[in-house]
Amino acid sequence: MGIAIRIVGALGLHKEPFGLSGSSADLRRRVWWSLFCMDTFSCMTLGRPTFGRCRPSINVKLPSLxxxxxxxxxxxxxxxxxxxxxxxxxxxxxxxxxxxxxxxxxxxxxxxxxxxxxxxxxxxxxxxxxxxxxxxxxxxxxxxxxxxxxxxxxxxxxxxxxxxxxxxxxxxxxxxxxxxxxxxxxxxxxxxxxxxxxxxxxxxxxxxxxxxxxxx
Incomplete structure (x- = not known):
């Protein structure tokens, strides 16, 4: 999970997509927030620090539902x-x-x-x-x-x-x-x-x- 979070961070998925709209932008948001939630849940369950803690550098919006x-x-x-x-x-x-x-x-x-x-x-x-x-x-x-x-x-x-x-x-x-x-x-x-x-x-x-x- 930690490796996955670092990969999407390196790909810039924690940033609101620039120049993209519609399903392409929403897919990036879904990938980021899915991994973010999975990392947070698993780390809280196991009593370990999360890799996806919210900070100002994470400005990607929530996906449309x-x-x-x-x-x-x-x-x-x-x-x-x-x-x-x-x-x-x-x-x-x-x-x-x-x-x-x-x-x-x-x-x-x-x-x-x-x-x-x-x-x-x-x-x-x-x-x-x-x-x-x-x-x-x-x-x-x-x-x-x-x-x-x-x-x-x-x-x-x-x-x-x-x-x-x-x-x-x-x-x-x-x-x-x-x-x-x-x-x-x-x-x-x-x-x-x-x-x-x-x-x-x-x-x-x-x-x-x-x-x-x-x-x-």
Whole structure:
């Protein structure tokens, strides 16, 4: 860890990147702060001095966190506008597509550790997108609004939620990992994903019951 910190320091990653913007600058920030946090955590755990102590010469900014936008939107209001859902989802997809191939492409996984990291990233990526779309499904399920009467953009949001949930369920089922800690995570993400078909089926069933009762 100490060698890694010295290497990134020699590369100047502790300085705010000059002449770079977007994902290139953000990648440098992520590398620096990931190593900084890992060094601090491990040294505190072992009771040793850290190599990455904050000082005025370290002026690199914190990386952008696209997941925070989704969390903030869901915390502000459970009813997110469809255009806001599309905007946040696009940012999330763009972030994933800009990841290094080593973190996003199964063929690039040269070790079991890299494969585990890839799997965890994919789980969280799909879960975040699904939660973003699921807010619309929950809203209309509680209102028992007929699906056919929803505006086209809302039907699209619910359909996307179902597609992403299906993709998440299939990916978790087909990609097992040996780490017990990661297995706990897969159980949680599977639980979140299967709620979507469960809620949708329950919503359709209750709506049919309500419709039939109104005929009498």
């Amino acid at each position: 696209c997941g925070n936008d989704i969390q903030e939107a869901l915390a502000t209001s459970p009813r997110i506008r469809h255009d806001q859902v599309a905007e946040l989802d696009k940012k999330h997809v763009d972030w994933y597509e800009q990841l290094p191939l080593l973190l996003s492409t199964p063929q690039e996984a040269t070790t079991a550790a890299i494969s585990t990291i890839q799997t965890n990233i994919q789980w969280r990526y799909l879960n975040s997108r699904m939660l973003l779309y699921r807010s619309a499904l929950l809203d209309y399920a509680m209102r028992l609004t007929p699906f056919s009467t929803l505006p086209p953009e809302r039907r699209h949001v619910i359909s996307q939620c179902r597609l992403i949930a299906r993709e998440s369920i299939v990916y978790i089922a087909e990609n097992s990992i040996s780490s017990l800690t990661a297995a706990w995570g897969s159980s949680w993400f599977m639980f979140q994903a299967v709620l979507v078909p469960f809620i949708y089926t329950l919503y359709k069933t209750l709506k049919d019951i309500t419709t039939n009762q109104s005929k009498f």
